[in-house]
Amino acid sequence: MIEWMVWTPPTALVFAGLALLLAGMTVWARISPPVARRGFLRIETDRGDRLYIGLISAAVVLTVWIAVTDLSMWLALACALLVLLVIGRWG
Amino acid sequence: MTGRGADEISTTGATVAGGQVTGEVLTGDVLAGAAREAPGEQDASRADTRTRNNRAWFLVLPVVVSVAFTAVIPLMTVVNFSVQDIFSPTDRIFVGLDWFRSVTRDPEIRAALLRTLLFSAQVLLLEIPLGVALAVSMPRRGVGVSAALVLVALPLLIPWNVVGTIWQIFARGDIGLGGWTINNVLGVNFNYTLDSTDAWITVLLMDVWHWTPLVALLAYAGLRSIPDPYFQAAQIDGASAWATFRHIQLPRLRGVLTIAILLRFMDSFMIYTEPFVVTGGGPGNATSFLSILLSKIAVGQFDLGPAGAFSLMYFLIVQIVSYVFFTVLTRTGR
Structure with missing residues (x-):
């Protein structure tokens, strides 16, 4: 039935990870409701906003990396995760 | 000439604005005060009496389903397309990035x-x-x-x-x-x-x-x-x-x-x-x-x-x- 969606293990893992992340954030929000605050992004964000901004920024890092350099994408992934972490913590 | 005119306007404009702003601030403060009090009362009454009924959220379900079919699932498919060389659903090669x-x-x-x-x-x-x-x-x-x-x-x-x-x-x-x-x-x-x-x-x-x-x-x-x-x-x-x-x-x-x-x-x-x-x-x-x-x-x-x-x-x-x-x-x- 889902043959037409041509799944591959890596993309399935990525989407499963995203789903888990969303579910995790929902549970976390139930346990301790998010608090909006202002960080170096200069706008009021709660942790969900920062996760979204962080994921988008991580995607930008990966895109620019693959567009300009042949260095390993694992290094790019490390940088992207670092960006995500920094935005999530201090954004 | 223009410069002087502009200066005068800005000061008069400020007075006018000031006059209005005081009025606005007053009402704004009253409103904000009322708004500040209201949730507090609600919170206090909500905390111990009854659980909130969130079943109205099920009304959003049709939108979720239609968005899933028209946007999320196609987007997932596009992501799958982007990492493969596809000749047919059964004949395809994973090419990474x-x-x-x-x-x-x-x-x-x-x-x-x-x-x-x-x-x-x-x-x-x-x-x-x-x-x-x-x-x-x-x-x-x-x-x-x-x-x-x-x-x-x-x-x-x-x-x-x-x-x-x-x-x-x-x-x-x-x-x-x-x-x-x-x-x-x-x-x-x-x-x-x-x-x-x-x-x-x-x-x-x-x-x-x-x-x-x-x-x-x-x-x-x-x-x-x-x-x-x-x-x-x-x-x-x-x-x-x-x-x-x-x-x-x-x-x-x-x-x-x-x-x-x-x-x-x-x-x-x-x-x-x-x-x-x-x-x-x-x-x-x-x-x-x-x-x-x-x-x-x-x-x-x-x-x-x-x-x-x-x-x-x-x-x-x-x-x-x-x-x-x-x-x-x-x-x-x-």
């Missing part, structure tokens, strides 16, 4: 990205000042208001492909009024099917014709919301029309102009139908914007892998701009 590498380094796609950004920049530079000028010169009261509104809004009512068809014929040198006039009356050789500059100008003018009214209507709405005392104060100070515009109208338009700029950027960045109808991306590559190139790769050549990677990059840019749009709209003043 190769398509992303080739798409982001493809000179044709990079040129299309620059072209689209340039087009958006020119659209903004032309449409925003024109729209504001139009709004300022529109009548503020009387019968003229309705007439002006209808006239200005007319281009907005025409479907995209019809706008394309209108301009495709209008700009033709042989049977189009505009093209014929430029060629035979002005004596300038103009042919948008052969000359890339002419094609670019045609598409740009078409967008300006189609969408300046939107900016004008937004700006007009913004202008109408300025209280009359500002203009009366300016009049008493003998301010010139320019000083009134520069120091009273323009600052008060900041909000609507932000919306107008972001809306026009998004729309012009994703423009497809009109240039597709008028030039089809040509002559050569002159007007092949990102959307036109993407549809050529995806539908024309049926290269699902590169098209998938391309759409994800395109989606990322649109995503960022719409998030900025959303943030500016919902968080200004907070």
